[in-house]
Amino acid sequence: MTYAEILIRKGKRMAAAYVQAECNTAKAEPSKSPQHLNALLDHLLHPEKPINDQDAIDWCRWLVGGGRSYDDFAANVRQYDNTAMCGLVWTADFVAFRCRTCGISQCMSLCVDCFKFGNHEGHDYNMFKSQAGGACDCGDASVMKESGFCSQHHGANQPKKPVSPPPELMCVAENMVPRIILRLVQHLRVNTVHSSLHIPADQAPERYEKAIEMADRLLKLLHDFSSLGAAMRTVLTKALLDNESYFRLTNVNEDSEYASFMRRSNEFYDDALQSLPNPDPPREFQDCPALTAQLQHRNFLEELVFWMVKYEFPEKLVCLLLKMLPDPEYKEAFTRSFVLHYSRVSMMLVRSSNSDKLSNRVVHVSVQLFSNEELALAMTESLSLLHIMVSSLKNMMTLVLVPMEVNAPSGATGRGHMVVDCSKHVMKNHCYWPLVSDLNNVLSHPPIAYRFMGDNTLLTLWFDFLKMLQGMNLNVRVIGPHIEFEPNTYYASFSGELEASASPMWALVSHTKNGISREFSENTIRHCLRAIREWMEAMGDNSVMVR
Template sequence: MASLSAHVLMKKGKRGAAACVKAECAKTASPIHLNALLDKLLNPEKAIDEWETIDWFKWLMAGGSTPDEFANTVRRYDNATTCGLVWTANFIAYRCRTCGISPCISLCAKCFQQGNHDGHDFNMFRSQAGGVCDCGDTSVMKESGFCNQHGPQANVNKPSAPSDLMCVAEAMMPRLILRLIQHLREVSHSGAPDAYMFGIQDSDQFISMLHNFSEMGAAMRKVMTVALTDPQIYKDLTEIKPGDDSKYNLQSKKIYEDALKSLPNPEPPDEYKDCPSLQEQLVHRTFIEELVFWTVKYEFPQKLVCFLLNLLSDPDYKEALTRAFVLHYSRISVMLEKGKDPDTLSNRVVHVSVQLFSNEGLASRMADSLNLLHVMVISLKYMMSKILIQNTLHDAGKNFHFVADCSRPVMKEHSYWPLVSDLNNVLSHKSVAVKFMSDNNLLEMWFAFMSMFQGMNVNQRELKQHVEFEPHTYYAAFSAELEACAYPMWTLVAHLTNPSTVHLTQGVLIACLSAIQDWLDAINFTDANMSDSLQVSFHLPLHRYFSVFMCQAIKHQGLALRDVLPGPEMLHLMMMHPLRVQVSLL
């Protein structure tokens, strides 16, 4: 009966069928005839990118109008307050530091030129990782910098969409999202080389159709975001119901479950094993959560990334996407370590994360509810723990310290950069930085991570024979210390500007001093008299942290030198390695 219904509708032609479907959807939330037609058009055994099928979707969505007429009508009710234009690498964008609340603010050329930035501190730049226009977003920039099309006042007096305008879209959209999910599952099962790349190519027109829908404005984007974030919709469409003996549904579920097991999670410390974002078993409750999973699994394909970002103007969706991203964050570090093209993958990860973590309120909520800061530090530690080698400072036989191997691809190709960039982004928010510096366990983990760079890449002076080939590890070593250690340090220090935060500085100094003591014990350096005058490491991030935070406490927070210095014996030991660096430069 269902197939007959679909057959009868299709004989009416696309416009006629669409008019009938709209009349049905205007009366009921469970349109039998539309679902019968979608069962035929969305049959997962058909290729997802058939032009004729996609054209049917466009006409059905239009409800009796032409697709172009429908798109123009929907745009008239676009009450979005933010721009949200998504761009990829090499796009020319602007950054106004005068108007920016977040250092990551970006504006498209149109919004920048239509805003008032006369006399402001701004620059034009070529985007490296891609971005999204922030015009109209009060969480990342001041309203005075908005153009006349965006901001809280932009939708004043704009009419609401008629109640039946989006009724077909509301009925169709969950089924369209399900079809994309089914395709992504199928491709993962093929096992062919570069299957993921070809799988995205095979769905290019289908994803382009979803892009076109999202470009119709806020009214359509709301329909799409509800379909993506409603747990009941996901459950109804993906759960295997009793008596469901559909071979395809059972196989799709099995493929999905196998794929979940194939994306491992770094082993978290025992005290964080119950953290939702560090669970060994992933549990998805919405389409957006599963879609983020496939985005990670497929190494962030550009088309899929842009689709996710196109909908960010909806605040509920932005929260849901951020939660989904954080739930998969520790697994992203695994992908970065193993990725075939780490530079491209890094840029695409940051293309997403910078849009999510630049919002202070959102970043703070993720830190509270999903332990975002702990996830970031654990992910960084996991990545570096895979490339540790025994340190060779002083007597190698008595040195039990392990450091990052600067010759490994993770270091040479800066695979850690997206994680460090994200951490730096969230620490630029004072409320998040305060959480970081107030948590003793987090500080202990952070300095354990810093210790992996302490004393690395030892330089040994050769006196007997010419060194034919100089190692190229020095660049990787200096880059890593600058990006992974120094940048977060200066970001944290920027929040410690007066005596009201001196307790935070003292907490950092205590944790840092403890890490330095552990390091001295591990390298068996108990006597300040060095006998190995021919070796030196230029990498002492623990010493740098201690000295910088000590200077901040004295210069800006009212402490005296005697309040922050360790005892004479410890101070003597601490001084020797920095002095060795100075001597080596003479």
């Protein structure tokens, strides 16, 4: 009999107690590995078995408890939850609150309970129904003032509970969680190209939605784990960020049926990477990691972020990744991974057949990351976040450029100037909105706004983008037959001007109110004048010289 068969015959409770003792011994003696647990997981989580097998999920719940029921295990783990933040994640149509008196970031939001148990009497607040989803910021001093924290979340001032749970409590989870995440990754790899779902390849959103639905029970198990508090989130974070275990579990060098499956899954994974190419970056950004053509994932988190983008931000996967944000190490790593995939997000927005839905889901993620000034500034310095955002926005608009058809001054035609075509999908369906929203969000932080206005390369890129909006959708008087249906491109033009041009401008202007900003203001104006001069030259008007 195999190890798995022996343990299965013992029953769930006895088998769970046995593997806990084995894992505890292995933790004390690193040279030993929990062979019986690994054999049982090989059987329960075999990739050829249905991922939504209820019996396998029940086994996982018993195993992680080490012989106790899952409810008893969960209650015990929660005793070691020392997190200072709420972090409740919600989706669209959830009722939440925003307090402008307590908010440091304009995007802060509170769940009903945290608002109710906080002191907001006499404050400037409003209740709203979330359109894109969100997460509760109570306890996060980088987003809201500590005076607005509720009685349950006191941030850094919260009485500290025991930091670390006893080793025997979490030892099975530490060995199990990487295998459960691997099973999810295997499923995502195979079903991005596999035909077993009986859905045509050209119906990608439906195929992706079905694949996520098939993994519902496994995703719920991971959701339940993340809800147990800081102790379990630490285990999940370690599994998601461990480069060594990711390489070992995804690269199996042996002669077996399982190894053959993993080699096929790696091929599917490589095909998926090739299907989501990056636009060619400007020459000056060739060395920017987030704008390079080749993606190289080092751990499970980076690959899961890739699948989140590839599968068009499925709600259950997005919420799982967001529920982990109260862990500081995870939050920084997740933000870094998201920035590295940001330019691919812009391409998915262009491709999507349901850009409104996808836009909301993108902002659901990005608003949680870029509202934190310290984190957004770190991404700006280490990964050139501002350059990625503006470059992605410009690349998106480049796809819909047309010559400007109008008689310019001095008898020129204006054909040297290219403008966006407001009848195209990108403009008509506001595909650019998430990128502009994110840009406005990061520009709300003064240090980042000053970096924007002080960077000559970035300002050149930005004003080159703005020139694409100058002269778009011109009104032309037509004399002749009656036009039965007036085009509605004027709405796309108006929205583009307001959202993509005016809003970032006012975000920058809001920081130019003191002596510190004078040199940045002057630098921005110089670039603006240069752009005006170049635009006029492209229009064929050399009579006006702007210095």
